[in-house]
Amino acid sequence: MTIEDWLASACADADRRGLPGLKPLLSALADATLALRAVDWYEARSAPASGTRPRQQPGDEAHPGDGEPR
Amino acid sequence: MTAPLHFHTITELAPLVAAGHISSEDLTRACLAEIAAHDDALRAFITVLGDDALAQARALDAEIADGRGRGPLHGIPVSLKDLIDQRGVPTTAASRVREGHVAAGDATVTARLREAGAVFVGKTNLHEFAFGTTSDDTAYGAVHNPHDPERSPGGSSGGSAVAIVTGMSIASIGTDTGGSIRIPSAACGTVGLKPAWGELPCDGIVPLSRSLDHVGPLARSVADAWLLYLIMRGDATAARWPLPMRRTIKGLRLGIPRAYFHDILDDEVRGRFAESLTWLRQAGAEMVDVTIPHAAWTAPVYSHTSLPEASAYHAATIAACPERYTPNVRLRIETGRYLLAEDQARAQIAREVLRAEVDRALAGCDALALPTLPIPAPPIGAGTVDIAGKPESVRNMMLRLTQLFNLTGHPAISIPAGSTEAGLPCGFQLVGRRHDTEGLLATAAACEPHVSA
Numbered sequence: 001m002t003i004e005d006w007l008a009s010a011c012a013d014a015d016r017r018g019l020p021g022l023k024p025l026l027s028a029l030a031d032a033t034l035a036l037r038a039v040d041w042y043e044a045r046s047a048p049a050s051g052t053r054p055r056q057q058p059g060d061e062a063h064p065g066d067g068e069p070r
Numbered sequence: 071m072t073a074p075l076h077f078h079t080i081t082e083l084a085p086l087v088a089a090g091h092i093s094s095e096d097l098t099r100a101c102l103a104e105i106a107a108h109d110d111a112l113r114a115f116i117t118v119l120g121d122d123a124l125a126q127a128r129a130l131d132a133e134i135a136d137g138r139g140r141g142p143l144h145g146i147p148v149s150l151k152d153l154i155d156q157r158g159v160p161t162t163a164a165s166r167v168r169e170g171h172v173a174a175g176d177a178t179v180t181a182r183l184r185e186a187g188a189v190f191v192g193k194t195n196l197h198e199f200a201f202g203t204t205s206d207d208t209a210y211g212a213v214h215n216p217h218d219p220e221r222s223p224g225g226s227s228g229g230s231a232v233a234i235v236t237g238m239s240i241a242s243i244g245t246d247t248g249g250s251i252r253i254p255s256a257a258c259g260t261v262g263l264k265p266a267w268g269e270l271p272c273d274g275i276v277p278l279s280r281s282l283d284h285v286g287p288l289a290r291s292v293a294d295a296w297l298l299y300l301i302m303r304g305d306a307t308a309a310r311w312p313l314p315m316r317r318t319i320k321g322l323r324l325g326i327p328r329a330y331f332h333d334i335l336d337d338e339v340r341g342r343f344a345e346s347l348t349w350l351r352q353a354g355a356e357m358v359d360v361t362i363p364h365a366a367w368t369a370p371v372y373s374h375t376s377l378p379e380a381s382a383y384h385a386a387t388i389a390a391c392p393e394r395y396t397p398n399v400r401l402r403i404e405t406g407r408y409l410l411a412e413d414q415a416r417a418q419i420a421r422e423v424l425r426a427e428v429d430r431a432l433a434g435c436d437a438l439a440l441p442t443l444p445i446p447a448p449p450i451g452a453g454t455v456d457i458a459g460k461p462e463s464v465r466n467m468m469l470r471l472t473q474l475f476n477l478t479g480h481p482a483i484s485i486p487a488g489s490t491e492a493g494l495p496c497g498f499q500l501v502g503r504r505h506d507t508e509g510l511l512a513t514a515a516a517c518e519p520h521v522s523a
Contacts, residue, residue, distance in 0.1 A: 001410065010408045021397070025405045029377070032370035033413050039367065041419040045426075 003030050003037070076100035076147070076237045080294045083240065084142035090134055094127035094145025097240070098189050101147040104237040105192065111219065113211040114232040116152045116162055117193040123147065126189045133187075142297055144187030149239035151227050152193035153200055154285070155274040156180050159190075163276045164198045164208035166394040167387050177274025179243060179285055179302040186301045191239050194229030198399045200245055200278045201380065202226055203253050203468035206450050207396040214450070215258060217493055221447040224257030224468065226250040230288045231258035241289045241298055247278040248372060249442075249472025251286050252484035256442035256497025259486045261514075262288045263295040265507045267479030270302050279379035282372075282476040292485060292515045299507065317436075317512040319520065320354030324500075325435035330365040331471055336445045336457055342488040342496040343441045346521040350439075353520050360431040360438065364423055368474045369466065371424065374409060374417035375477065381406030425478040425504075432480075432503050437513045442484040442497030444470055471499065481507040483514045487521040 007030040014022040075083065076097055086092045102120055109115050130145045152162050155173035157180075162168045176184060184190070195213045197205045205228025206212035213228040215221040216235050223232050227244030231254035234242055244251040246264040255262025263286045270285045277283055287298035300307055326347070332340070347357060381388070384403045392400055431438060445455050445467050454461040475482040480501050487498035498521045502510025 006408075006410065013408075014404075019401070019404060022401050022404055025401055026408060029373065029405055029409065032373050033410070035367060036370040036374055036413055036416055036420065039364070039420070041416055041423055044364065044423045045419055 003033050006030065006033075074100065074237065076104070076240065078240075079290045080142060080146050080240055080297060081291060083146060084144070087145045088134065088139050088142075094130045094134075094147075094189055095124060097145065098123050098127040098147045098191060101191050101237060101239055108236055109238065112214045112216060112232050112236065113195055114213060114229040114236070114238055115149070115192045116164065116195050116210045116229070117159060119159065119190055119192050123189055123191045130187055130189065140185070140187035143183065143301060146188060146241070147191045147239050148183060148188040149192050149194050149230060149233045149242040150180065150190060151196055151230050151242065151244045153196060153245055153276045154180060154243060156190055156193065159193060161193070161276060162209070163200070164196045164210055165396075165399075166209045167391060169394075173274070175274065178271040180274065182302050182304055183243070183298075194227070194233055194242060196229055197226035197250075198396050199276065199384070200226040200247060200250055201399045201402055203249065203465065204448070204450070205229065205254070207398045209396065212450050215447050217258065217489075217495065218447065220449055221494070222257065222450050224254035224443070224447060226254075227262075227288060228254045231255055231260050231262070234258070234260045234288055234290060241287060241294055243298070243302070244286065244288050245275060245278070246284045246286060246476065247282045247376065248469050248476050251284070251288060252442050252472050252482060252497065252499060253468055255288055255484040256499075257447040257495065259489070259495030260288050260290065261292055261295045261486070262286070262484045263299055263507075263511070264475065264482045265299055265303075266481040266502075266505050267476075269507060270299070277383050279376040281379060282376055284476070292483070292511060292518050295483070296508075296511045296515070299511070317516045318354075319350065319516045322350075322355040322513060322516055323435050324350065324355055324357050324437055324439040325360035325431050326357050326439055327360050327362050327365065327431060329361055331440045334444055334457055334462060334467070334470065335441065338490040339441050339444060339446065339496050342490075343498065346487045346498050347439070349520045350517060355517070358435065360435065362424070362427045362431050362474070364420070364427060365474060367420060368424070368477065369469070371417045371420040372469070372473045372477055374413050375421065377402070377406030378409050378414050379406075421477050424474060428474070428478045428480055428501070429504065432501070437510060438501040440471055440499050440501070442471060442499040443468065446490050446492070446494035446496065475501055478504075480504050481510045483510060485514055485518050485521060
């Protein structure tokens with residue numbers, strides 16, 4: 001399932017359940033999921049130790065953590 | 071001692087209580103009087119155990135008179151975050167969902183504190199189910215910061231930090247799933263310790279996210295936090311007083327992670343942190359820059375771990391009585407129900423990567439040093455704060471510098487490090503090696519006098 005499909009489905013369900021306030025949180029979670037999927041974590045886990053910063057960076061503008069528990 | 075006795079540390083009070091120079095009953099009465107005078111405005115407590123606390127104190131005073139001292143915590147008034155069971159007392163989790171609940175027994179940490187002679191003065195207010203960092207979504211009224219009542223005390227253990235600052239209890243026990251001990255400690259000016267993951271038992275404590283939850287002390291000094299940690303660990307060395315002592319500051323080696331951690335900081339917070347590093351360097355500490363390459367992924371990894379774990383715990387009640395949750399907390403719990411399993415699994419691999427990177431950053435260092443909060447305490451109810459002219463989510467900012475170490479399980483502590491021009495406290499965070507909370511405490515004790523100026 002793509003993130004776009006997942007988000008559309010989740011937002012439709014939120015509407016069906018009368019929870020429109022959920023949609024901004026689902027949208028933020030979609031951003032977070034995109035950021036998470038941007039890295040091959042299996043490769044990162046097996047990569048030799050490095051002091052360099054990875055090329056991909058989740059955008060701060062996207063606030064990928066928004067909507068999470070604190 | 072110039073301040074009233076109930077504003078002093080356990081370290082200072084313990085020998086006076088043990089010698090019978092001051093009574094536990096007097097100390098407890100003083101704390102209860104502060105609660106009576108100020109808690110209508112600050113809302114630090116959900117349950118106050120007035121008569122019961124005084125009865126505990128009188129019984130403990132009688133033991134001292136009989137020569138049956140229990141150790142340094144004997145007769146000291148302590149509060150518990152209202153997520154932690156105390157037998158015969160409600161555990162509300164600051165939620166209407168828990169109405170009518172009364173704990174049948176003590177949490178293990180409560181039992182250990184009781185055995186060590188703590189006097190329980192009450193249960194402190196929090197962000198509902200510990201599901202937030204501002205302590206304003208609570209069925210018992212928003213907690214207010216004593217340094218500026220228009221501002222949040224941080225959270226989720228907000229009531230615990232307020233209780234210590236205002237003399238309502240000498241110390242408090244909180245929980246930390248993304249920073250919930252360290253954040254209010256920084257916002258209110260107390261010491262807050264998140265031990266290494268799994269060291270202290272969490273049974274008898276309402277969970278938020280089992281793989282991230284920690285229980286730990288909030289206190290007035292590192293030594294006090296150390297004592298409470300040892301007692302809650304069930305360690306007999308806690309009976310030895312004073313504690314095994316301090317590492318000298320000279321030659322202490324601190325790793326400073328800057329990328330990501332210094333990218334978004336309030337100017338005054340940045341200034342206080344830089345001053346602390348200067349003072350530590352002048353005292354003989356060494357600093358070395360370190361990197362945690364995937365630190366910028368902390369928030370997505372955190373959300374894909376904590377949301378599903380929290381939703382799993384709340385599944386039955388969110389279905390049965392969703393209206394009993396505060397609206398924001400309900401929505402967060404609902405969000406976790408939509409998350410895909412493959413992404414949760416991905417996040418667990420990412421945690422291994424982050425854990426290894428923090429381990430590598432700590433290699434050759436006694437601890438990592440970074441600010442606890444990137445901002446001073448925010449106004450109650452604020453959704454965003456301006457940093458360098460740009461609006462930033464309060465929720466993201468509060469968690470930004472603490473939640474990584476819940477994911478990795480490293481011990482971390484916040485100690486007071488000055489304040490802003492408006493008088494709002496700033497926190498200095500130290501992160502220790504995995505499974506070496508006492509090493510971290512020794513480092514923090516060495517740093518404490520140099521960053522608190």
